[in-house]
Amino acid sequence: MATETLPIIQHAIQLAVAPVFLLTGVAGMLTVMTNRLGRIIDRARNLEERWGDLLDSARAEARAEIITLERRRALSSWAINFCTGAALLVCLCIVTLFWEEFFAVDLRWFAGVQFVGAMLALIGGLACFLREVYFATHTMRIEFARFER
Numbered sequence: 001m002a003t004e005t006l007p008i009i010q011h012a013i014q015l016a017v018a019p020v021f022l023l024t025g026v027a028g029m030l031t032v033m034t035n036r037l038g039r040i041i042d043r044a045r046n047l048e049e050r051w052g053d054l055l056d057s058a059r060a061e062a063r064a065e066i067i068t069l070e071r072r073r074a075l076s077s078w079a080i081n082f083c084t085g086a087a088l089l090v091c092l093c094i095v096t097l098f099w100e101e102f103f104a105v106d107l108r109w110f111a112g113v114q115f116v117g118a119m120l121a122l123i124g125g126l127a128c129f130l131r132e133v134y135f136a137t138h139t140m141r142i143e144f145a146r147f148e149r
Contacts, residue, residue: 012101016094019115023094026087026122030080033129036136037076044069068139075132082125089118 047062047069054062093114100107 008101012098015097015101019090019094019097022118023087023090026083026090029125029129030083030087033076033080033083033125036132037073037080040069040073040076044073065139068135072132072135075128075135079125079128079132082121082128086118086121086125089114089121093118 044066047066051059051062093111096107096111096114099105100111
């Protein structure tokens with residue numbers, strides 16, 4: 001009995017290898033995205049703590065930065081949500097592939113739908129991440145004159 005199920009388990013594992021690698025990549029992206037979100041939140045909290053000590057001119061700059069930080073926070077949050085959804089769909093796809101092998105049910109179409117859904121969610125997450133990086137790089141200016149003293 002055990003030797004009869006061994007080829008089924010081996011085949012299921014072979015089918016699940018590619019989605020597992022994808023899951024690893026998505027997990028890496030989630031790490032990067034959550035780190036960026038943490039830095040955005042830390043910067044906003046820093047501005048909030050210093051708000052009372054800022055002069056009016058500095059408050060205007062801080063207010064503009066807070067608006068940008070809020071946009072970046074929202075985009076980062078959406079990127080994380082999309083990528084988490086992609087990871088969940090990949091996990092469901094793996095479970096579906098195992099279920100198909102164990103119970104000899106044709107669920108390839110369902111696994112395919114889950115995989116396509118995961119790709120669409122990943123595309124959404126990467127698009128939000130790209131937009132957040134764009135905001136980060138285009139709203140910050142390095143003033144070299146400050147460093148020439």
